[in-house]
Amino acid sequence: MTRVVKNTPGLFQMLQRFFTNFIGWMNGAGVVWVFALMFLICADITGRTVFDSPIRGVTEMVSLSLVACVFLQIAYAIHRARLTRAEVVVGKVEARQPVLASDWSAVLFGVGCLMFALLAVGAWPDFTRAVRTAEFAGVEGIFTIPVWPIKMLLVVGAAVAALECLRQLAGRLAESARLGGGAAASMPRLAALVVPVLIVACVAILWAAGVEQRTVGGVMIAMVLMLIALGMPIAIALLLVGFLGLAILKQDFGIATRTLALAAEGTISEYVFAAVPLFVLMGLFVNASDIGRDAFRAAQRIFGWIYGGLGVATVAANALFAAITGISIASAAIFSKIAVPEMVRQGYTARFAVGLTAGSSVLGMLIPPSLLLIIYGVIAEVSIGGLFIAAVIPGILLSIAFAAGVVLMAWLTPGFVGHVDRARSDARSMSWLEVLLGILPVFVLIILVLGGIYGGVFTPTEAGAAGAFAAMLIALVKRRLDWAKLWEVMRETGQVSVTILFLIIAASTFSRMLTLTELPQDVALFLGDTGLGMFGFLAAYLVLLIILGTVLDSTSILLILLPLALPVVGELGGNLIWFGIVTVVGIEIGLMTPPLGLSVYVIKSSLDDESISLGTIFAGAFPFVLITLAITILLMAFPQLSLWLLGL
Amino acid sequence: AQAETVRLTVAASHTTALPWVGVMQSLVVPESNRRLEAMGSPNRIRWTQAYGGSLYKYENTLEAIEIGLTDIGWVGTLWELSKMPLQNVTYYTPFSNDDYQMLFEIFNELHEALPSLRDAWAGHNARFLGGSVLDTYHLMTNFPVDSVDDLNGRKILAPGPSAAWLEGTGAVPVDGGLTTYYTQIQTGVADGVLTILTGAPPYRIHEVAPYITLVGLGSMLTGGMAINLDTWNGLPEDVQQVIDELGAEYSRGVANELGVRYERGLESMQAEGAIVTTLPLAEKRRWLDGMPNIAARWAELTEARGVPAREVLETYMNAIRERGGAPLRDWDRGD
Numbered sequence A: 001m002t003r004v005v006k007n008t009p010g011l012f013q014m015l016q017r018f019f020t021n022f023i024g025w026m027n028g029a030g031v032v033w034v035f036a037l038m039f040l041i042c043a044d045i046t047g048r049t050v051f052d053s054p055i056r057g058v059t060e061m062v063s064l065s066l067v068a069c070v071f072l073q074i075a076y077a078i079h080r081a082r083l084t085r086a087e088v089v090v091g092k093v094e095a096r097q098p099v100l101a102s103d104w105s106a107v108l109f110g111v112g113c114l115m116f117a118l119l120a121v122g123a124w125p126d127f128t129r130a131v132r133t134a135e136f137a138g139v140e141g142i143f144t145i146p147v148w149p150i151k152m153l154l155v156v157g158a159a160v161a162a163l164e165c166l167r168q169l170a171g172r173l174a175e176s177a178r179l180g181g182g183a184a185a186s187m188p189r190l191a192a193l194v195v196p197v198l199i200v201a202c203v204a205i206l207w208a209a210g211v212e213q214r215t216v217g218g219v220m221i222a223m224v225l226m227l228i229a230l231g232m233p234i235a236i237a238l239l240l241v242g243f244l245g246l247a248i249l250k251q252d253f254g255i256a257t258r259t260l261a262l263a264a265e266g267t268i269s270e271y272v273f274a275a276v277p278l279f280v281l282m283g284l285f286v287n288a289s290d291i292g293r294d295a296f297r298a299a300q301r302i303f304g305w306i307y308g309g310l311g312v313a314t315v316a317a318n319a320l321f322a323a324i325t326g327i328s329i330a331s332a333a334i335f336s337k338i339a340v341p342e343m344v345r346q347g348y349t350a351r352f353a354v355g356l357t358a359g360s361s362v363l364g365m366l367i368p369p370s371l372l373l374i375i376y377g378v379i380a381e382v383s384i385g386g387l388f389i390a391a392v393i394p395g396i397l398l399s400i401a402f403a404a405g406v407v408l409m410a411w412l413t414p415g416f417v418g419h420v421d422r423a424r425s426d427a428r429s430m431s432w433l434e435v436l437l438g439i440l441p442v443f444v445l446i447i448l449v450l451g452g453i454y455g456g457v458f459t460p461t462e463a464g465a466a467g468a469f470a471a472m473l474i475a476l477v478k479r480r481l482d483w484a485k486l487w488e489v490m491r492e493t494g495q496v497s498v499t500i501l502f503l504i505i506a507a508s509t510f511s512r513m514l515t516l517t518e519l520p521q522d523v524a525l526f527l528g529d530t531g532l533g534m535f536g537f538l539a540a541y542l543v544l545l546i547i548l549g550t551v552l553d554s555t556s557i558l559l560i561l562l563p564l565a566l567p568v569v570g571e572l573g574g575n576l577i578w579f580g581i582v583t584v585v586g587i588e589i590g591l592m593t594p595p596l597g598l599s600v601y602v603i604k605s606s607l608d609d610e611s612i613s614l615g616t617i618f619a620g621a622f623p624f625v626l627i628t629l630a631i632t633i634l635l636m637a638f639p640q641l642s643l644w645l646l647g648l
Numbered sequence B: 001a002q003a004e005t006v007r008l009t010v011a012a013s014h015t016t017a018l019p020w021v022g023v024m025q026s027l028v029v030p031e032s033n034r035r036l037e038a039m040g041s042p043n044r045i046r047w048t049q050a051y052g053g054s055l056y057k058y059e060n061t062l063e064a065i066e067i068g069l070t071d072i073g074w075v076g077t078l079w080e081l082s083k084m085p086l087q088n089v090t091y092y093t094p095f096s097n098d099d100y101q102m103l104f105e106i107f108n109e110l111h112e113a114l115p116s117l118r119d120a121w122a123g124h125n126a127r128f129l130g131g132s133v134l135d136t137y138h139l140m141t142n143f144p145v146d147s148v149d150d151l152n153g154r155k156i157l158a159p160g161p162s163a164a165w166l167e168g169t170g171a172v173p174v175d176g177g178l179t180t181y182y183t184q185i186q187t188g189v190a191d192g193v194l195t196i197l198t199g200a201p202p203y204r205i206h207e208v209a210p211y212i213t214l215v216g217l218g219s220m221l222t223g224g225m226a227i228n229l230d231t232w233n234g235l236p237e238d239v240q241q242v243i244d245e246l247g248a249e250y251s252r253g254v255a256n257e258l259g260v261r262y263e264r265g266l267e268s269m270q271a272e273g274a275i276v277t278t279l280p281l282a283e284k285r286r287w288l289d290g291m292p293n294i295a296a297r298w299a300e301l302t303e304a305r306g307v308p309a310r311e312v313l314e315t316y317m318n319a320i321r322e323r324g325g326a327p328l329r330d331w332d333r334g335d
């Protein structure tokens, strides 16, 4: 191998460079496509409301587009290491056993390569038939589009992703060699192979032994949790174990392979899933337009007179901001830059300032619009609009609880909060007109998006498109958007969305496998029969949310738990909208708990201040963990808090 | 023969609340083992049931059986216009037949008689067991309809092939589904909907579109219960026999359930303030006179793809007439 490289270094490097560029081009195409969807949907809205002529086929086009966008961008996401994974264990190994860590990483890319290759192979027959039979979507004589290009992009995208994994694998092996992993280090290096060997053995035993389906289900759940803990990208772990489980249950690798492709194409090709990229796009435009800073200054002016008022203003600005963005990472990043320095300047301790910022950033996921609620809605098949409305009171409740907590702590625990000096606020000079202008864009977007959904004018997908478009206009008016910034927003939208949508595909594969084991149905019946009741179930569920929340990200928890939990809630007669609200609040706790707390990580990375450690932020956020927990229990106990606005 | 436990998965993209899914759960699954036992067969079926879309969604009802993800399932051919054009002939022949009992019998027989219908399933590694039908389509609107002229300029929800039924009326077809109709009419995206009455009450459509005009655009074949061909070929003979029997009974079970729900639905909506009128025959003829020959157009496009659509169209129309049905237009004759 090395000799080949030595003989033709130019060619090999050229191929490498071309491949990297190719991945970039594919990604660019996907990025532009998502952006175009926003215009298409806005054109449809305008067409039907202003000119009384809807654009026929928008639903079909949007639904089909999503699969294409995901597979155009997935290789780039792998290239940029964007697939979500739990890095806690891996990080520790990396420090002590760099060679082993590098080898293990190679194994993980090997698995990724295998899964994407299987996807490409599984999608191939469907693609060739679509070409052969000129398969179309839509209705002949009214509106049709050929489906082979979408199916081709699935095959090509998966194949390119497999190649990218292969390239990364080679890179890791080279890295191991460079780190001195020669023959002397062969023992630890072999350790990287223990897990794959165990998995193969486990599958072989389950395959041959013909065990009960439920047992297979149990083993598969354990396997996926172990692989996630070992740092396998969560989507890859779910795909792999879903695939293996299907093969065992059906005693057929062919069915399992074709099912991978069916899930990849069939899971997200629905109009409602377009809400994911559109709300991400809206959130990123909102970030770009500096609305956060204006809202914060306005809130300072409004709440500055209270003792601890700056803290209250941080909560209020976060709540306002949350009402126009669906992604909480955004809030954490922005407010750590604008609120933390201001609070420190006015005498708050750094620990409290960062903790409060971490705490109030989780409001973003509860106060609508919310990406988590959208994902819950599509998985549980309940109205996203309904979820948004249901989250309003809980969101306000949590905000008030945070604000009250801040004021109480400022009075009762000055050592923790710091010695606040209100006189140092620079927002006092702000005129009320400035305050009004500062929060005007926020209210425009709230009325457009939430008003549009509540009034029934928009579906959630359309609200996302309209909201993104309006946020873009605001950013343009405020002169915060040039071409470079626009491209950055679009590309980041693509990467965030593709990571989530691909995770949804993977989780769906896993949950289809679980369905075949009948385990979820059995668990539901069992819990329904035991008389444990809704109360017992909720208690156990909350504990699970908190435990998983320590190490997993919110979307993954949602996607892993729901297939098991939803049948139980149905069996116990719980309202699925209410359950969505308590799930999302419960999941938010995990954003603030160690070792993996996403909000805390984001704050750490956007602070640029070495003196504030992760531990400090976690400690500062702890009171807000307790407050969120209390509110979760309150919402569990009183479903009416969530359902009242819906008139249920 | 040696006693055998056959493992079979039965699945559907929709919940058992819908007749064409519910009947699989209430009839096919329990009855199969009862019959095997009564026959003195040593074989039993161990069923794995997965309804409600937990295994696959509505776009994949055919593919899921084809690849063997499920063994038996309900296939919605109405969503497979490209892959299963022939099974959609009813959607291109409106005003032909309101009798859903007659419709499933016709199609179960046509599947025996016409190789092209069976081949369509076999081409997707599936075997047709029994058809599923829908009650006839009517209009629900937020304005009264006394003549077909009242539709002129209105926006009417008519998804899929039913959009063609509005051609010539001057109405604008709007896309949608049962779950979105209510909001779409409430917010003025549409003024009414072409729908089946058994589907309307749970979605409260009559609250926003209280004028129910009984039009009778026709009962439709939506698909049917089918089994993966590899699975079928591996089944013991007596199990095959029982499943075939249950296929025919499945069709009847779905139709009977529809009958019950149709009467109940109409009554309940009327009790809640819906105004029910019947479109006069003369108006229906005027509606048809304005409509281009959508059956001929469909047959031509489909024949161009190498599928014998004309034969199915003619055989279907003949079958209705032979059974004493009275199609308002002979779609297979003239242009």
Ligand code: NA
Pocket: A321, A322, A323, A324, A325, A326, A327, A363, A364, A365, A366, A367, A368, A369, A370
């Ligand atoms: Na939000």
Ligand code: NA
Pocket: A549, A550, A551, A552, A589, A590, A591, A592, A593, A594, A595, A596, A597, A598
């Ligand atoms: Na955590």
